[in-house]
Amino acid sequence: MxxxxxxxxxxxxxxxxxxxxxxxxxxxxxxxxxxxxxxxxxxxxxxxxxxxxxxxxxxxxxxxxPPSINLEQASSEATANYKSSIIEGKTLIDLTAGFGIDTMAFAKRFSKVYHIEKNKELSEIVKNNTSILTPNVDVYSNSFQDFFEQHSELKFDVIYLDPARRNSGGRKFILEDLEPNILEWIPTFFEKSDKIMIKLSPLLDISLTLEQIIHISEIHIVALKNEVKDFLILLDKNNTLKNPIIKAINLESNQTNFQFNFFDEIDAIASYGSVSKYIYEPNVSILKTGAFKLVSEKLNLTKLHQNTHLYTSSEIMNEFPGKIYEVEHEIRNPKKEITKMKANMLVKNFNQSIDSIKKKFKIIDGGDTTLIFTQSMNGFHILKTSRIY
Structure with missing residues (x-):
């Protein structure tokens, strides 16, 4: 440095x-x-x-x-602040701390935070920055394994880690690919703390994660401006149920959080029907949770089709956590009505891909109109709509 x-x-x-x-x-x-x-x-x-x-x-x-790669890998301040808001205690250890954005957010809520990072140059950078912003951070330049050996007496209110992926090939993302392998290390972590928070890849499947990891009490799917950034699991040593609270959050939006328990979606009963006056598209954090039936049941909306994750109603629901479109009319003669039209496109469970539709009708991106290509229980639809929210 x-x-x-x-x-x-x-x-x-x-x-x-x-x-x-x-x-x-x-x-x-x-x-x-x-x-x-x-x-x-x-x-x-x-x-x-x-x-x-x-x-x-x-x-x-x-x-x-730090260098570009560390800037890119670091959490945003918005997502870091969210992480710090869902845990509490006096002491926290960040085992894979990197540039320390999460660490500094935790330090605003905890009395003592330990920043563990093997990269010595990066640790020096963090030491400088935390001395200015969060002096209650103790920066340790080595592996967390060495830290545990040298400070075996220490216990923590919360352990946090953001494991790296070892495999960079095209193989499907699995928990065993993580470094450290959390499946092997969780028992050791529970010797140091009753609470663990782990950031996982949004590519991971929630059901599979629950099958492989016990003690999960909460799952948070965190989007920032409708882009999923974090898949957070909170582990509680005293929790043995596999029915965690699941929260879908879209930061820096006016949308309400969507919360449920894992088994709620399994037991939910959705109502199905055809297109009404308003079309609703859930935000990406809700879509990631897989709560497709619950959106219909909890929000009293009609789902267009079992495999179409769009919803409809005759009266507008302004507080819906996602995008809302008002249907102007259904396109009956697409060749005549939409060829060379300037419009945005939303294609959900349709019998043609977005690229083939654009090519076929020579649609130009942009404008105030959104063309929705979708399927309801009554068949396929092309809808001319205007975005409300």
Whole structure:
């Protein structure tokens, strides 16, 4: 870690070039004798990324930014703050802490937080940043296995980890691919804490996860602006039921959270029917939970088809957690009515792919109209709609 980067002279310079292209900076001669062009570009990219991904870092002086890969792998500040809001206690250990965005969020709610990271350079960077923002963080540069051996007496209110995936090939994502292998380590973790929170890949299946891991008390599917970011499982040593609370959250939206217990979806009874005045598309966090029947039952909406995850009603439900479309009319003669139309497209359980439809009718992306291609219990439909929410 080059501490010259923290000098007021360089920090002022960094702010002065904030809007320049960091890729071009690499090709220019550095105006600093002890700071390379590559280092300037790294800090500039970090500053630019932080403006939207880690706004607290962006607003704070003397923050040291890591290489690009660590910026990309780090949680956003919004998702980190959400993680910290669903657990509590006095002490927490982050076993795979990386750039420390989650760690710093936890440190705002816990008295003592341990940041464990094998990458020594990254640990030095985190040590600098936490000394400014969250001095109650203890940074340890080594593996969590070594930390446990050297501090065997320590217990924690919560253990948190975000395991890496060992296999980068095309094989289906499985829990056994994680590093560390949580299936092997969970018993050891429970010797250190009664509560564990693990961030998993959104690609994992919830049912399969419940089959492989016991003691799961809660599952949180967290989206940010309708893009799934986190699949969080909360383990409680005292919980042996396989009926966890499941929460679907869409951060930075006005949508309400959708919550249920795992068996609720199994027991739910959906109502099915054809298209009415309004069409509802659940946000991605709800779709990931698989609560397709429950959306119909809990929100009193009609599901178009068993395999169509769109819903309908004659009266608008403004608080629906997702997108709402008002049906203007059903397209009866698509060749005449929609050829070369400028419109957005939503294709759900239709007998043609979106690419083939666009090509067939020469549809141009954009505009205020949304064409919905879907299937109800009464057959296939092409709907001309306008987006309300």
């Amino acid at each position: 080059n501490n010259t980067i923290l000098s007021s002279e360089f920090q002022d310079y960094l702010k002065s070039i904030e809007h320049e292209d960091f890729k071009k900076i690499v090709l220019k001669k550095s105006p600093f004798e002890s700071i390379s062009s590559a280092e300037i570009a790294q800090q500039l990219k970090g500053l630019q990324v932080s403006k939207y991904k880690f706004p607290t870092l962006y607003k704070t002086k003397n923050i040291f930014f």
